Amino acid sequence: MNQALPSVPPIPDVSRWLTTVDELDAWLSGHRDQPLALDTEFERVSTFFPIPGLVQLGAGGSLKLVDPSVAEQCTRFRETLADSERPKLLYAMGEDLELFRHWLDLEPRGLLDLQLGSALAGAGFSVGYARLVESLFGEALDKSATRSDWLARPLTPAQEEYALDDVRFLEPLYRWVTERLAERGLESALAEESDRFAADLLAQSEPADAYLKLKGGWQLPPEKQQVLRALVVWREQECRRRDRPRNRVLADPALIGIADRLPDNAGALAAVDGVPPVVVRRFGDQLLAVVREARQSGEVPGVLIDRPLTRPQQDLYRRIKKSMVRAAEQADVPVELLAPRKRLEALLREGNPAKGDLGFFDAGWRAQVLASERAGIVALLEQQENHD
Known part of the structure; x- marks a missing residue:
């Protein structure tokens, strides 16, 4: 890591914000031939879906902040995200990808996850952004604003600088990564691995396959895994409808317990470990109907939950x-x-x-x-x- 490093743009003192759709459109047009550094800030404490709080952009040394209300109205921003030929540079992009899918209802393309890229370039597995920035560029990032309120307006100067730092090093890091990968003969690895990661995240978001994540359900026979699958789909739909985290509706062990016990009345449902009385009162009829319909279908899942290796x-x-x-x-x-x-x-x-x-x-x-x-x-x- 002692080779000459690309220069890092300074944080702008003024003109940090793109405040209108026209400004964002013009900025994106002016940097259309350059990789786009991209990050987001959001809130997700008691909701199923993340709430966008801020979009950070960087290209050609220019660093900008955009309010989500401006970004979502900008057609060129949506087109840029969906353009597979325009590289978008992110770091640990999983939560950002989920946000774009829900918030803008689109599947971003051309994403390059520089956490994966830096690992392929020899910087280590799953290294945090701040640690890598300090290791490569010798700058210690102030992380005090990490858990601040990103929905508040105006943002504090400390929040703005924190947010800009999250994109300020992405272009230089991208150049460092691509140079190192070229030396190793792994030029295509960054795009390949980023695409694989994005595809895996998309597959994991399908409600019909969410039961496969409940590893504790592997001991259930196929017909009970069909009940578990139906219960998990019900929970996914209920969480999305109510915008509540999964455990705020019903925890995984309780779903497995219901699928195992197959209750056919409210009393039997209440006797399942982990099913609180409030759930029986609020959702009891729905849960019993889900169990009954899944049993009557006579179907079994095409894919069963993975068993532990022999x-x-x-x-x-x-x-x-x-x-x-x-x-x-x-x-x-x-x-x-x-x-x-x-x-x-x-x-x-x-x-x-x-x-x-x-x-x-x-x-x-x-x-x-x-x-x-x-x-x-x-x-x-x-x-x-x-x-x-």
């Missing part, structure tokens, strides 16, 4: 993980990024060693990094298949 699978997991650790160390990338646990477990459950197909690990930058270990991994899978 002991032989756990042993194979450790052996394959060693190979992937070697490959990760050789390429100086985090093994957590190269071999996400969920993906490696899926390979062991669904692997097709007869065809030598490593699926997820045979695509893009992972195939390149794992090339030296691939034959050994396939051999381990084939040995396990033959043993089974």
Whole structure:
């Protein structure tokens, strides 16, 4: 990290805000050929959906703040977010992506998550923005405004500077990351991994698949997992309708308990652990109807909740993980990024060693990094298949 670093733009003393749609439109037009540094501030304490509080933008050394009421009315802003050819630079973009999907009802494209990029460039796995900025650029960020009220107006000078700092280093960091990735022959890895991350987040947001996150439900037989699936869909819809966090409606263990006990009256529902009386009074009839209809459907989910790995699978997991650790160390990338646990477990459950197909690990930058270990991994899978 001692190579020459790109310069960092200063925080503007004046003209920090784009206060009208015309100003935002003109600014975006004037920087259309440059990557767009992007961040948001929002509130989410007692709501299901995040409430936008501020949008921060940067391009060509120009740093700006935009009120959400201005951004949402700007057609060019929406078009820019949806433009796959225009790079948008973010850091740890998960919550920002969720905000854009709900607030603007669009699927952003061309997103580049520089937390992922910096990990691929050798800066470490899941490093916080402030820590990386200090490590690379020698500037300590003031984080005192992190949990301040972003819906208040006017914002304090400290809030404005905090918000501008969140985009001020993104362009220089992007140049640093791309240079390092080019040196490693991983030029396409940043876009590949950002796209994968965004796609995974989108898949996790589908109400019909939300039951798969309730890992404690794996012990339920398929017909009860169908009930659990219906209950989770009901909760997702209720939380969205009421704009309340999931646990404010009904916690995961209670849903699993209802699916297991299959109550058919209010008394039986009240006897399920974790179901408070207020839930029985407010939602009892709905929950009993959901259970009844799911049972009467006679259906089972097409995908069941993942079971824990068997002991032989756990042993194979450790052996394959060693190979992937070697490959990760050789390429100086985090093994957590190269071999996400969920993906490696899926390979062991669904692997097709007869065809030598490593699926997820045979695509893009992972195939390149794992090339030296691939034959050994396939051999381990084939040995396990033959043993089974």
